[in-house]
Amino acid sequence: YQHYQNAGAWNWQSRASFGNAGQGGPAFNDTTQVASVFEPKVAEAIYVAMLAEEEVPVITGRVDLDDGVVMSGGKINRLKLEDGREFAGKIFIDASYEGDLLPGAGVSFTVGREANVAHGETYNGIQAARATKNQLRDGIDPYVTPGNAASGLLPGVNADAGGADGSADNKLQAYCFRMVLTDIAANRVMVAQPPGYNEADYELLFRSIEAGQTSGFFKLDLMPNRKTDSNNTGGISTDFIGKNYGPGWNWATLDHDERIALAKQHENWQRGLIWTLQNHPRVPVSIRNAYASWGLPADEFTDNGNWPWQLYVREARRMVSDYVMRQAHCSGEVVAPDSIGLAAYAMDSHHVQRHVKDGKVKNEGDVQMPVGDPYPVSYRSIVPKAGECPNLLVPWSLSSTHMA
Numbered sequence: 001y002q003h004y005q006n007a008g009a010w011n012w013q014s015r016a017s018f019g020n021a022g023q024g025g026p027a028f029n030d031t032t033q034v035a036s037v038f039e040p041k042v043a044e045a046i047y048v049a050m051l052a053e054e055e056v057p058v059i060t061g062r063v064d065l066d067d068g069v070v071m072s073g074g075k076i077n078r079l080k081l082e083d084g085r086e087f088a089g090k091i092f093i094d095a096s097y098e099g100d101l102l103p104g105a106g107v108s109f110t111v112g113r114e115a116n117v118a119h120g121e122t123y124n125g126i127q128a129a130r131a132t133k134n135q136l137r138d139g140i141d142p143y144v145t146p147g148n149a150a151s152g153l154l155p156g157v158n159a160d161a162g163g164a165d166g167s168a169d170n171k172l173q174a175y176c177f178r179m180v181l182t183d184i185a186a187n188r189v190m191v192a193q194p195p196g197y198n199e200a201d202y203e204l205l206f207r208s209i210e211a212g213q214t215s216g217f218f219k220l221d222l223m224p225n226r227k228t229d230s231n232n233t234g235g236i237s238t239d240f241i242g243k244n245y246g247p248g249w250n251w252a253t254l255d256h257d258e259r260i261a262l263a264k265q266h267e268n269w270q271r272g273l274i275w276t277l278q279n280h281p282r283v284p285v286s287i288r289n290a291y292a293s294w295g296l297p298a299d300e301f302t303d304n305g306n307w308p309w310q311l312y313v314r315e316a317r318r319m320v321s322d323y324v325m326r327q328a329h330c331s332g333e334v335v336a337p338d339s340i341g342l343a344a345y346a347m348d349s350h351h352v353q354r355h356v357k358d359g360k361v362k363n364e365g366d367v368q369m370p371v372g373d374p375y376p377v378s379y380r381s382i383v384p385k386a387g388e389c390p391n392l393l394v395p396w397s398l399s400s401t402h403m404a
Contacts, residue, residue: 001035003042012184012225023221037223041300062256069104075391076105091391098252099317099397105389108320111250112170113402121327124403125166128364135363136235137211142361154203156242158355161364172250173315173350174239177308179230181294188295189306193275194268206282208236227297240266242353252316263311317397323380325400330371339376346370347403
């Protein structure tokens with residue numbers, strides 16, 4: 001907030017031209033002096049300054065995923081990094097997206113969607129009937145040669161949903177990069193066709209356009225200085241649906257280099273999406289023109305080709321402790337008595353897979369159910385169950401169901 005009160009912070013547009021529209025509220029709240037939207041480089045600089053002011057040392061490196069958790073007496077004694085460095089401690093916090101300390105610490109966890117009956121829920125498990133939001137248009141043919149099942153299914157399309165609604169599976173909701181784009185030519189790097197581009201990977205996009213889609217291929221939520229927070233939206237968008245798991249593996253089971261490689265595939269999918277919308281002859285000129293002005297900001301992520309470093313890992317491992325946060329907590333029907341904090345966002349799962357339904361392609365897995373008031377999160381949901389590693393806290397990959 002303070003940063004953007006300075007006229008010098010507005011390099012590519014004026015403060016007045018930005019207005020004050022945030023995401024669900026004002027961008028700049030003068031009463032609380034809080035900014036809800038801001039440029040990534042500004043946020044990073046402020047975090048770095050805060051750490052420096054308090055002289056907090058930040059040590060970077062990759063934990064050894066095979067032997068990095070060294071136990072003694074049932075507790076974590078120290079962590080080992082891939083480069084051989086070791087760090088001992090009394091208490092350890094696993095704040096990773098993947099819950100990478102859980103396996104080595106012998107802590108129970110799960111991956112995927114529980115059956116509704118497991119925790120008395122209604123929005124968990126496979127959700128084909130409820131998947132009406134961010135859905136593909138009706139009538140899109142699933143086969144390589146339309147109408148010819150013998151030609152095979154299009155890439156990323158399954159023959160069916162894999163089970164009845166409400167039943168369990170081991171699949172993950174889709175990931176993406178939340179892109180930052182700009183339409184300021186002086187600060188813009190246009191997106192080139194990515195290496196290995198395959199037109200067939202975008203056949204669903206072409207067919208969605210042929211079915212009538214003309215806009216809404218990704219979000220263009222504005223941030224200061226004519227930049228966007230561009231997340232997934234609609235039936236075919238930035239989410240790389242079905243690409244973060246497979247037979248016998250999922251994102252969490254991959255090693256660091258395998259994750260980097262898979263994240264690069266996600267990046268190339270999204271770069272290819274932008275390039276296709278701007279350049280491909282099967283995309284109508286009206287759509288190409290509508291997206292033609294958007295590129296990557298030259299002053300963001302300058303050490304990574306102007307692309308965000310972090311893939312949006314929405315869900316991976318989830319710890320299973322003695323207390324499991326579930327749908328009833330989100331709805332307020334059950335209140336955790338030992339609150340360690342409050343949660344407030346909607347029950348929100350992105351799509352998990354694409355499948356054939358009644359002879360056409362449909363997305364499956366998107367559930368967006370509002371919650372009433374902020375609700376307590378149990379302390380017991382961030383600590384392992386009794387008898388498992390008592391000196392570990394897990395605030396991100398906490399003990400909760402997929403839906404919670």
